Amino acid sequence: MKVIATRPKSLTDLQFTYCPGCTHGIAHRLIAEAMDELEIRNITMGVAPVGCSVFAYKFFNCDMAEAAHGRAPALATGMKRAKPDMCVFTYQGDGDLAAIGTAEIVHAANRGEKITVFFVNNAIYGMTGGQMAPTTIPGMKTTTSPYGRDEQDIGYPIRVCELLDSLISPYFIERVSLLSPQEIIKAKKAVLKAMTYNKENRGFSFVEFISTCPTNWGLDPIKAREWARENMIPLFKVGNFRDKGVEGGNK
Amino acid sequence: MGEKVLMKGNEAVAEAALRAGCRLYFAYPITPQSELIEYMAKMMPKVNGTFVQAESEVAAINMVYGASGAGKRVMTSSSSPGISLKMEGLSYIAGANLPAVVVNVQRGGPGLGDIQPAQGDYFQATKGGGHGDYKLIVLAPSTVQEFADMADLAFNLADKYRNPVMILSDGLIGQMMEPVDFKPPKTDAELEKINNQHLDWCMCPNEDEPNHHHHEVNSLELDPVVLEQHVLKLGQKYEEIKAKEIRYEEYNINGDNEVLVVAFGTASRIVKSAIDELKQEGRNIGLIRPITVWPYPYQAINKALHKNIRKVVVFELNLGQMVEDVKLAVNGKIPVDFLGKVGGILFTPEEAKQKILEGI
Amino acid sequence: MPRMTVDPNYCKGCGLCIEACPKKIIRFSEDINAKGYHYAECFDQESCIGCKLCYTTCPDVAITVEK
Numbered sequence: 001m002k003v004i005a006t007r008p009k010s011l012t013d014l015q016f017t018y019c020p021g022c023t024h025g026i027a028h029r030l031i032a033e034a035m036d037e038l039e040i041r042n043i044t045m046g047v048a049p050v051g052c053s054v055f056a057y058k059f060f061n062c063d064m065a066e067a068a069h070g071r072a073p074a075l076a077t078g079m080k081r082a083k084p085d086m087c088v089f090t091y092q093g094d095g096d097l098a099a100i101g102t103a104e105i106v107h108a109a110n111r112g113e114k115i116t117v118f119f120v121n122n123a124i125y126g127m128t129g130g131q132m133a134p135t136t137i138p139g140m141k142t143t144t145s146p147y148g149r150d151e152q153d154i155g156y157p158i159r160v161c162e163l164l165d166s167l168i169s170p171y172f173i174e175r176v177s178l179l180s181p182q183e184i185i186k187a188k189k190a191v192l193k194a195m196t197y198n199k200e201n202r203g204f205s206f207v208e209f210i211s212t213c214p215t216n217w218g219l220d221p222i223k224a225r226e227w228a229r230e231n232m233i234p235l236f237k238v239g240n241f242r243d244k245g246v247e248g249g250n251k
Numbered sequence: 252m253g254e255k256v257l258m259k260g261n262e263a264v265a266e267a268a269l270r271a272g273c274r275l276y277f278a279y280p281i282t283p284q285s286e287l288i289e290y291m292a293k294m295m296p297k298v299n300g301t302f303v304q305a306e307s308e309v310a311a312i313n314m315v316y317g318a319s320g321a322g323k324r325v326m327t328s329s330s331s332p333g334i335s336l337k338m339e340g341l342s343y344i345a346g347a348n349l350p351a352v353v354v355n356v357q358r359g360g361p362g363l364g365d366i367q368p369a370q371g372d373y374f375q376a377t378k379g380g381g382h383g384d385y386k387l388i389v390l391a392p393s394t395v396q397e398f399a400d401m402a403d404l405a406f407n408l409a410d411k412y413r414n415p416v417m418i419l420s421d422g423l424i425g426q427m428m429e430p431v432d433f434k435p436p437k438t439d440a441e442l443e444k445i446n447n448q449h450l451d452w453c454m455c456p457n458e459d460e461p462n463h464h465h466h467e468v469n470s471l472e473l474d475p476v477v478l479e480q481h482v483l484k485l486g487q488k489y490e491e492i493k494a495k496e497i498r499y500e501e502y503n504i505n506g507d508n509e510v511l512v513v514a515f516g517t518a519s520r521i522v523k524s525a526i527d528e529l530k531q532e533g534r535n536i537g538l539i540r541p542i543t544v545w546p547y548p549y550q551a552i553n554k555a556l557h558k559n560i561r562k563v564v565v566f567e568l569n570l571g572q573m574v575e576d577v578k579l580a581v582n583g584k585i586p587v588d589f590l591g592k593v594g595g596i597l598f599t600p601e602e603a604k605q606k607i608l609e610g611i
Numbered sequence: 612m613p614r615m616t617v618d619p620n621y622c623k624g625c626g627l628c629i630e631a632c633p634k635k636i637i638r639f640s641e642d643i644n645a646k647g648y649h650y651a652e653c654f655d656q657e658s659c660i661g662c663k664l665c666y667t668t669c670p671d672v673a674i675t676v677e678k
Binding site: 012041042043054057058061062066075076077080081103106107 | 275277301303306309310314315317318323325340343455459465467468469
């Protein structure tokens with residue numbers, strides 16, 4: 001008998017500080033598995049955001065930097081330009097990437113920085129207690145949209161994959177979901193591809209994870225997945241937007 | 252040896268930074284320092300360095316944070332409104348104990364202000380600007396030569412103390428052309444040493460266990476007990492810098508001075524002219540010119556208060572910022588007078604002379 | 612004979628593995644761990660097929676699967 005699935009070496013032994021059932025942990029594990037499989041742990045440095053995953057710098061077992069809110073793609077740019085032989089990734093949530101960090105992600109993507117950005121979209125601000133995010137669904141109640149997000153007043157959710165897909169430079173863009181084991185297995189393929197392209201210095205790669213926030217949605221982990229399936233998937237379509245590494249994948 | 256060239260301040264400091272071994276530069280254009288970024292755009296590729304025009308000064312300072320965290324010499328530059336955008340980043344860089352060099356070519360403020368020289372960012376540079384208990388080492392040049400010399404000094408101080416260093420210049424020094432004697436560029440051996448000096452803490456290639464390291468470039472510490480220790484250590488670093496790195500110039504300081512003048516940067520140039528003219532007229536005026544405005548030469552000023560001195564006069568291109576530090580230095584011994592010019596307008600040597608002689 | 616083991620120290624009792632298991636052989640333990648969670652445990656290792664769906668969905672990397 002041998003072990004066929006266990007804690008990847010690219011994760012430290014620390015218990016995640018995420019809520020029970022939060023899909024952040026799954027995203028972390030997929031990235032760590034990819035780092036193990038590609039054997040890039042020792043040449044990888046990552047950037048942690050501000051948000052629930054602020055402690056990602058403690059969870060990934062490689063050199064890490066903690067960025068100011070939204071600035072991770074800028075840090076990653078500096079890091080990759082300073083050490084081009086190392087792999088660089090960022091890990092960010094919806095406030096970090098799609099609110100305060102909008103300029104940084106668009107421009108890092110547009111410069112075609114040879115990094116991978118992992119974007120965890122759970123349609124809410126988790127760490128600060130459940131405020132509205134740029135990705136919050138119309139009608140969704142949060143602590144700063146207590147009557148439900150009014151898209152007539154403050155607009156519709158931002159779809160970052162589609163936004164980045166309007167740029168010519170990015171190499172790989174895919175949206176995946178973490179709402180069931182089968183979808184997680186598919187997500188792993190995208191993560192592995194993105195990190196493979198990263199290792200090969202091909203260009204800017206981006207993976208968006210449709211995720212849950214059971215605590216701030218007020219749902220148990222299983223109901224939260226159902227809610228995401230009913231309310232997020234129709235708006236945030238899962239699939240590959242761009243893969244320049246594949247014939248016909250370059251739009 | 253170096254070569255003497257006639258060069259614009261902005262370009263001179265860029266050239267000096269390259270010779271000091273800086274191979275990473277991230278910035279955004281802003282008047283009156285755009286020549287700096289343009290020089291870097293042209294010359295960085297020639298030394299196989301990296302130049303990136305960032306999308307904003309915010310992005311630029313964070314790129315600096317990243318590159319510094321990866322252990323390399325890195326620089327950015329901007330002018331007053333853009334420096335305001337960097338305040339968050341500088342607090343993070345200082346909090347994470349990272350070396351970095353930032354050049355501020357000051358212009359009139361506040362807000363969008365104008366594009367003429369000013370010294371209105373003194374408080375921002377020396378008292379904070381960013382949040383929390385941190386300090387920048389702040390160097391204030393008064394000539395193009397000094398501006399250029401400060402590049403190497405800034406990188407050395409930044410690396411020695413793992414702290415951000417600001418070169419607080421202004422639009423006059425940035426724009427004017429003066430002869431500069433450059434240091435020779437670093438040799439390959441020196442560059443190798445510079446690029447590998449921080450491997451004990453920076454993000455860098457790793458090994459498997461048992462030699463696997465986990466370097467974190469970070470300023471977050473939610474445990475108050477741990478944060479206290481971290482901040483106290485920062486404080487100790489600042490005390491060490493205060494003890495060892497104060498720099499200033501004494502100009503015509505002697506026991507018979509009638510008035511002590513204090514001024515930095517461009518203001519000091521005008522004051523020196525006034526002092527020279529007054530000397531011709533038989534008056535004896537001394538100038539203390541801070542070269543580091545943080546750490547500030549309080550003691551030097553206090554010691555220069557010789558028996559015949561009737562007052563201290565501070566000249567600045569702002570509403571009165573460094574004058575507060577002078578008052579601290581003088582500690583109530585004698586009156587401190589002040590002349591400030593704002594809007595990017597300079598005072599003349601004549602105005603300076605009048606102010607110096609006023610009331611004595 | 613495949614088997615799945617849950618490290619009680621990591622498990623937060625979220626229940627996702629219980630839902631994911633196609634053989635329905637995972638349950639919440641009667642015991643609680645140091646953090647007070649009823650951690651997951653496999654009560655019928657004989658029936659484990661080593662599909663790894665539990666590991667795949669576990670957000671805390673609490674599960675090890677052997678085959």
